[in-house]
Amino acid sequence: MGVSLRAYGQLLARYLKHQWSRFALLVMLVCSSIGLVESLQNIGATVERLQELFDQKSTIVDGPSVAIPAGRPLTLEFDSVSFSYTEGKPVLKNVSFQLPAGRVLGLLGCTGGGKTTIARLLFRLYDPTDGCIMLDGIDIKQATLAELRQRVAYVTQDVQLFQASVRDNITFFDRSIPDARILEVIEALGLAEWYRILGPVSTSCDRQDWRSCSHE
Numbered sequence: 001m002g003v004s005l006r007a008y009g010q011l012l013a014r015y016l017k018h019q020w021s022r023f024a025l026l027v028m029l030v031c032s033s034i035g036l037v038e039s040l041q042n043i044g045a046t047v048e049r050l051q052e053l054f055d056q057k058s059t060i061v062d063g064p065s066v067a068i069p070a071g072r073p074l075t076l077e078f079d080s081v082s083f084s085y086t087e088g089k090p091v092l093k094n095v096s097f098q099l100p101a102g103r104v105l106g107l108l109g110c111t112g113g114g115k116t117t118i119a120r121l122l123f124r125l126y127d128p129t130d131g132c133i134m135l136d137g138i139d140i141k142q143a144t145l146a147e148l149r150q151r152v153a154y155v156t157q158d159v160q161l162f163q164a165s166v167r168d169n170i171t172f173f174d175r176s177i178p179d180a181r182i183l184e185v186i187e188a189l190g191l192a193e194w195y196r197i198l199g200p201v202s203t204s205c206d207r208q209d210w211r212s213c214s215h216e
């Protein structure tokens, strides 16, 4: 047995000496195949997870549709609204208030008190567990999400800007919106002066210096 093992070792050593490049190539091929199989397995698992994500249905669904008055401020009312993100851990309990049309309301409270949650409920990112939110007396759950979000805007504390032109930042890359409409919006937002100092007056909104100017 000892003899045959020694003979085998010598044979292998000779083989490696003369065939080392082929052997190395073989090892590399095996290793890269293992890597490739691992990558394919990872891709497969990722696609599966993405599919699960796409298959998820939101519990926030369109209402039957209702005309929320446009072109004028609306009265906002929270009527006995309760809400919890996690069952048994209420964030809002029986919150009621009325904000008359055209008035401004500032919410003051400690961190974690539920201020942001109130804004999320108004925008229907979540629905109350109890109670009702109304715009001009209309339950916001009666409207489709598109109808509601045409009348309620949500401005976050974080400013998100694309590294793109003024046009693309305002239109979300919708090329069908004419420059004149964008200029109207800039005017309505009180940004006409800011827009003017971006450069020579032009009919095009395709200026790439949005980000740098926004910090001025």
Ligand SMILES: Nc1ncnc2c1ncn2[C@@H]1O[C@H](COP(=O)(O)OP(=O)(O)O)[C@@H](O)[C@H]1O
Pocket (backbone or CB within 6 Å): 085, 086, 091, 109, 110, 111, 112, 113, 114, 115, 116, 117, 118
């Ligand atoms: N997405 C979430 N999932 C679970 N709990 C949340 C979520 N967002 C906020 N909370 C919890 O809800 C409570 C209210 O949070 P929030 O409305 O952000 O308060 P505020 O804006 O007044 O600081 C906090 O206890 C917070 O931890």
Ligand SMILES: [Mg+2]
Pocket (backbone or CB within 6 Å): 115, 116, 117
């Ligand atoms: Mg907050």
